[in-house]
Amino acid sequence: MTSNASKWANDDDEETAAALALRKREKEEKKRFKEEKARKAAAALQAADHSTSQEPTPESERPSKRQRTSEEQNGTSEEGAHLLHFPTSKFGACRHVDEYELLNNIEEGGYGVVSRARTKASGEIVALKKLKMTLSRDGFPISGLREIQIIRACRHDNVVKLLEVVTKPGSKSRSKLNDTYLVLEFLEHxxxxxxxxxxxxxxxxxxxxxxxxxxxxxxxxxxxxxxxxxxxxxxxxxxxxxxxxxxxxxxxxxxxxxxxxxxxxxxxxxxxxxxxxxxxxxxxxxxxxxxxxxxxxxxxxxxxxxxxxxxxxxxxxxxxxxxxxxxxxxxxxxxxxxxxxxxxxxxxxxxxxxxxxxxxxxxxxxxxxxxxxxxxxxxxxxxxxxxxxxxxxxxxxxxxxxxxxxFPTFPSKAGQEKRRRRASPQAPARGNAPKLDEAEVEGIFAGREHEERGAGFSLRLG
CATH class of the missing domain: 1.10.510.10 (Transferase(Phosphotransferase) domain 1)
Structure with missing residues (x-):
């Protein structure tokens, strides 16, 4: 059997050959030690999973481990199966218009009817715009879709804000669309x-x-x-x-x-x-x-x-x-x-x-x-x-x-406000002027003779 000694070592140099053999054995020992450690860790993890599935322990006694991001299918993991899944917004049904209390109508335009309403939960005053669905031959009216799309995208101090979209279920017929309302911030004028x-x-x-x-x-x-x-x-x-x-x-x-x-x-x-x-x-x-x-x-x-x-x-x-x-x-x-x-x-x-x-x-x-x-x-x-x-x-x-x-303020017609009038004297009615009662005016000038008087002055004419 031929020896795998280094080409730089001479056959006569026994010390060099012995050193090379010792280094090789150390490397093999380290390799076996790492493999054994990995097998023990895998066995411990498998035992922990098995005990967790058989006997659930309280939350405080559970070992801390990384949360799984995906489930294995048939015991094998496919490529891309361990990608992180972040929470995203989900589509859901709109809230019911009954969450708002209708107060009064404001105006009717070509594409909707605007009313003033109050939020039942918080008491906030809002404007409800009921979209006119009769303008659409089939499906949701395009004008309503555009308005919702544009107003939701706008974020500016001089553009009215859309708070949410609510609905009111109509007929059970599939051809009947639900009444749709835009909930907008309320402005008085x-x-x-x-x-x-x-x-x-x-x-x-x-x-x-x-x-x-x-x-x-x-x-x-x-x-x-x-x-x-x-x-x-x-x-x-x-x-x-x-x-x-x-x-x-x-x-x-x-x-x-x-x-x-x-x-x-x-x-x-x-x-x-x-x-x-x-x-x-x-x-x-x-x-x-x-x-x-x-x-x-x-x-x-x-x-x-x-x-x-x-x-x-x-x-x-x-x-x-x-x-x-x-x-x-x-x-x-x-x-x-x-x-x-x-x-x-x-x-x-x-x-x-x-x-x-x-x-x-x-x-x-x-x-x-x-x-x-x-x-x-x-x-x-x-x-x-x-x-x-x-x-x-x-x-x-x-x-x-x-x-x-x-900026001046004005009474709001949309809010059904009326201008406040302060109490003021009325103009005298036609007829004879009222006479003064002597008893009422008797004490007006009482005590004037005891008031302190100044030196006074006199006018010299001519």
Missing amino acids: DLKTLLEDLIEPFSPSETKALLLQIVSGVEYLHSNWIIHRDLKTSNILLNNRGELKLADFGISRYTSSPRPKLTTSVVTLWYRAPELLLGAEDYHFEIDIWSIGCIFAELLTTKPPFQGRNEVDQLSQIFDLLGTPTKQAWPSVTSLPNAKDLQLVLSEGKGKPSTLGLSKFPCLTTSGLALLSSLLSMNPAGRPSAGEILPDMYFTEDPRPKAKAM
């Missing part, structure tokens, strides 16, 4: 109701404060690729702390670049941009900017600037105030579907001039009028973005926007 009740418009500082919050909310929507498509004073809410929030996202939707073709049946008529009235289908954020311009003018005068009876009358009123569009001011106007039907005067230099000026808005400054003119630009490309409106000079000049804490 909407701008339309306030403007109708105001004797005078908001002050310039109050107008700036409101407009800044509107633009801030719209800028947030546009930065997240959301077009509101129905901005108007009745969809803008205000609370008694001066906080303003955008609401009613029934016809809002996400957009993209390049612009998709969209329906033209959007935006309430009085706040609808001229390109929509002329049939544009590739509109973008500019339609919301036009609506902001209409709201700005309404804040200044308490009335919408354009109140058309139909689309043609709406365009006529816009042209009367802002002038007739020309090819030079709006090059793409001739390509719109409805431009030819109206037979517009589109030749250069022959359009009717604009009459938008300080005479119609006497409370505006020159910079304020410039901002309003840009918001109400006939050409969509001439309107500023919401981000460009925020630093405008109009908001930095005196008077500055009023602080929220200093």
